Amino acid sequence: xxxxxxxxxxxxxxxGNAKRNxxxxxxxxxxxxxxxxxxxxxxxxxxxxxxxxxxxxxxxLTFFPWEGIGTGRIGTGMASEIGYAVPIGSLxxxxxxxxxxxxxxxxNIERFGEKLLSxxxxxxxxxxxxxxxxxxxRKPWQAAGVTEKEGLKGFHSIVLTLNDIKATAExxxxxxxxxxxxxxxxxxxFITDAVENASIVDLExxxxxxxxxxxxxxxxxxxxxxxNEDILMNYRAKIAARGLSITPKIDRDYFFSLYFREPGxxxxxxxTDNPGFxxxxxxxALGSSLRLPKQYEPSRAKIEAVLPKLD
Ligand code: ZN
Numbered sequence: 001x002x003x004x005x006x007x008x009x010x011x012x013x014x015x016g017n018a019k020r021n022x023x024x025x026x027x028x029x030x031x032x033x034x035x036x037x038x039x040x041x042x043x044x045x046x047x048x049x050x051x052x053x054x055x056x057x058x059x060x061l062t063f064f065p066w067e068g069i070g071t072g073r074i075g076t077g078m079a080s081e082i083g084y085a086v087p088i089g090s091l092x093x094x095x096x097x098x099x100x101x102x103x104x105x106x107x108n109i110e111r112f113g114e115k116l117l118s119x120x121x122x123x124x125x126x127x128x129x130x131x132x133x134x135x136x137x138r139k140p141w142q143a144a145g146v147t148e149k150e151g152l153k154g155f156h157s158i159v160l161t162l163n164d165i166k167a168t169a170e171x172x173x174x175x176x177x178x179x180x181x182x183x184x185x186x187x188x189x190f191i192t193d194a195v196e197n198a199s200i201v202d203l204e205x206x207x208x209x210x211x212x213x214x215x216x217x218x219x220x221x222x223x224x225x226x227x228n229e230d231i232l233m234n235y236r237a238k239i240a241a242r243g244l245s246i247t248p249k250i251d252r253d254y255f256f257s258l259y260f261r262e263p264g265x266x267x268x269x270x271x272t273d274n275p276g277f278x279x280x281x282x283x284x285a286l287g288s289s290l291r292l293p294k295q296y297e298p299s300r301a302k303i304e305a306v307l308p309k310l311d
Contacts, residue, residue: 002227004194005176005235008155009225009255009271010049010060011082014072015123016216018046018065018308024122025050025061028101030146033287034277035254039064043296044306049254052141052154055277055286057225058198059138059154064220067308071124075212076163077265079219080204081118081126083157085136085197090150091117094129097145112182112189112202124217130156136197157200158222159187160266161212165203167263172201175238176224195225211265221259223269229256235270253293254279 015021025031025048034055039045045066051059061082074080086094091107094117098105105119115131129152140151162168165188172178178190178201188203212218226232232249236258239246246260255271262268280291290307292300 002194003231003234005192005270006225006227007058007192007195007198008158009057009223009269010062011079011155011158011222012062012064012220013125014069014214014216014218014220015063015065016069017067019310020122021063021065022048022310026143028097028103030141030143030151031061032141032143034060035291036287036289037253037291037293038296038303038307040252040293043292043299043303046307049277049287052138054283056138056154057271057273058195066216070215072215072218073213074126074161074218075209076161076206078161078212078214079158079222079266080161080212081128081159082219083128083130083155083159083200085132085138085153085156086129086151087149087153088131091115091129091131093150111187112184121217125219132156134196138197153197155198157202159202159204160222160264161204161206161209162264163205163207165205165264168203168266171262175235175242221267221269223257223271225273226270227273229272229274232256232258232270232272
């Protein structure tokens with residue numbers, strides 16, 4: 001991965017009810033909650049992180065659950081579909097599980113030569129389980145009812161839906177060093193060789209959809225991965241040099257970040273591998289208790305009283 005953009009770091013989406021979101025991602029999909037904290041800008045709201053055992057970059061899906069926020073609409077200028085890699089031969093298991101648990105899904109889809117099962121979470125967020133062509137050695141988290149033979153390994157890809165793909169494609173190729181790998185209809189697959197998995201971004205050109213509305217059931221931003229803060233700041237300079245406005249470096253406690261809106265309208269973040277999630281609790285205990293950033297620790301009792309109960 002050296003000094004390049006190393007695929008996806010995390011994806012952040014918006015949910016409605018917190019408990020329903022928590023139950024779905026841990027209980028139905030079998031992901032591990034690797035961090036339970038609050039929105040740093042709105043501490044009366046949770047920030048959930050779901051991932052593999054350690055919350056490795058490229059496996060982390062995060063949510064802001066805002067009760068009563070209303071439903072968003074998928075459209076242009078946003079990330080529209082999250083792709084998870086699953087073990088070869090496991091899609092039948094997932095179709096049966098979703099059937100039993102009443103999860104809306106669609107089977108027998110093939111895209112870019114890969115088998116795919118598409119479903120929506122309880123808020124309407126679109127997710128695809130994909131049996132990847134590229135070998136994927138990442139170990140899934142094992143939860144009740146989901147074993148290593150079926151578990152989600154981490155991200156395969158993200159789909160960005162755009163009015164016109166050109167300017168976004170240029171950011172991917174000219175700044176992030178991705179290359180166009182294939183095209184199918186209005187979908188263009190970009191890939192980086194800097195990392196083995198979570199290395200794909202699909203651009204979907206769909207002007208007829210109109211602008212998306214960001215609320216429950218839609219993605220808020222897509223974070224790309226860099227090894228450390230030096231590389232982060234190198235990319236900051238490259239992006240600023242293209243005339244795009246970009247934030248200063250922000251300390252997110254578990255990684256350092258920059259945010260910018262790419263010309264197609266999608267909010268991009270760059271996030272570092274360091275320091276990771278096992279900083280304020282042990283690797284074994286990840287996600288088991290509410291973690292607060294320093295500035296909110298004095299208000300812990302008040303915050304705990306307003307956050308929704310999860311069990
Ligand atoms: Zn983020």
